Amino acid sequence: MLDNWLPFLIYAIFALIIPASMMWFSFVFATRAHKRTRWRELPFESGVSTGPPRVQRFTVSFYLTAMLFIVFDIEIVFLYPLAVILHQLAWFGFLEFLFFIAILVVAYVYVWRKGALDWQ
């Protein structure tokens, strides 16, 4: 009975440790003075300040990087199911996997040489 729940327990412990450590570290490594300004009194909301929304202009580099991130990130998601059953698929799965990676590499080299990864 307990065995079934052990992975969940470990997972839950990690889920608690990671955000707790982040909050703790932000106090430990804080370099600014401990003055209590109005903004610092507000609850921490995932880095988004809870004021009226301000009109902000992002440089286009953010969008470019975000789009490239999504493209490559989604493609990596396809590799997870393959990794789980790679032994059952044997050589066929491995070759298809390599082919997929090769396509990604072509795209990566193109993006890199085009300078889309340089921050301007």
Add this chain to the structure above:
Amino acid sequence: MIPTPHIDWFALAPVNSLLAATGLALLCAVLAPARSRKAVTATLCGLGYATALGFAVALYVKSAHGHGVVVDAFRRDRLAELTAIIVAGSGILATVVSYRERWREDHIGEYYALLAAAGAGMIFFVGANNLLTLFLALEWFSISLYILCAIDRDRLSGLEAALKYLIIGGFGSAVLLFGSALVYGATGAIDFPGIAAAGHEHDALLLFGLAMIIAGLAFKASAAPFHMWTPDVYEGAPTPLTAFMAAATKTVALVVMLRILVTAFPGDAYVWTRALAVIAVFSLVIGNLAALVQKGVKRMLAYSSISHAGFMLIAVASSSSLGARALLYYLIPYAAMSIGSFAVVAARERELGVPVTFANMAGFGWERPLLGISMWTFMLGFAGFPLTGGFVGKFYVFAAAYRHGWTWLVIVGVLATLVSLYYYLGLVRAMFMRRTEDLQLAPIGGSPPRDALLQTAVVACLVVTVGSFFAVQPLIDLAKHAASSLPF
């Protein structure tokens, strides 16, 4: 152990060779030194098309009995292979015509990479055997073409054309996708034979889906009343690309329309034959009447391509083995005449640096006799004169309609041909028969050097146009074997 699918790599070889060319050209677009970039990527694109052509010919020879590959998603049969041959031939010619185009060359590597990708998508499209593959391949080549229209970022007309094509093409794709969803809803099948076997012929849902699929494909074939994008896009896109679109896109759209209607909707033939006849009449009337008043040569050719969509839809509408043969034969000289005529327009455009009109074609025939006589032949071919394949093509199309019992459609077609003589011969008159004071023999800025590559492509088109008249029997046999892949 999971059973892995058997993949017939040979059947996919034409698509894969073009995809390999795309990948390599894309790498060369960023890795090759800027000086040799154009030569290297153009060579890769041309080699990709040549390899695809070789594989398609081999597949045609070795696929006498068509069968499905990749879990029946894709057909390996002579219909697909003959069309692949036409697409690959058009691709080689388009690559050659593009080479000396005068444009900003900061995306030249991407141009050739996308040209190869578009061809790969088209060849995949004609082999599609279910609605998913159909849509995937349609988007594959359409998106490549949208980008290609806008590849020369300095030309506003190109950007305008790309945007119009994107919006209207996207709308057409959405209609096709919605239609596919309705057909799936009605029959529970997405593969073409499965849809036919489901036996829901008189289902309103299925008929709605069928109508939307026809509309979606008619957008791509630029048949009226789904033609609105054609003149603007053909006029605004770079001329070598227009040549490729006019030849290859129309070819694959019509062949796929024939395949899906005959294999998936045989029970509804009484509906779609009539619908296609009406679309054909619309295309003939609108294409020919609008072409009469055009001043720009590219616009005239765009409307002429709409009227030719009408002629070829007559062949599809007759829903017979003869009709399929007529369509497949007609596509061969039609593709050659389209590429050839747009290539001649491209040559004049490069001399003048302005859009080519009837007025500034004056004297071109005397100035460049080879291109002039070729253009003359292409115009006669479009009009359906003997000594060109256009004559035999139209003859076969009318024979198919007559055999189906549609004499009225033959009469409409003949009247349309008569009207079309005015503008086709009008261009010949502009090139050869202007008064001396109208002649603009020397273009401003002196004559540019002769473009041997473009002339070679035009001569190749001329050979196919005239050759298809003299080699009727072998070509008809090719078309007959291809048409026998369909269940008539």
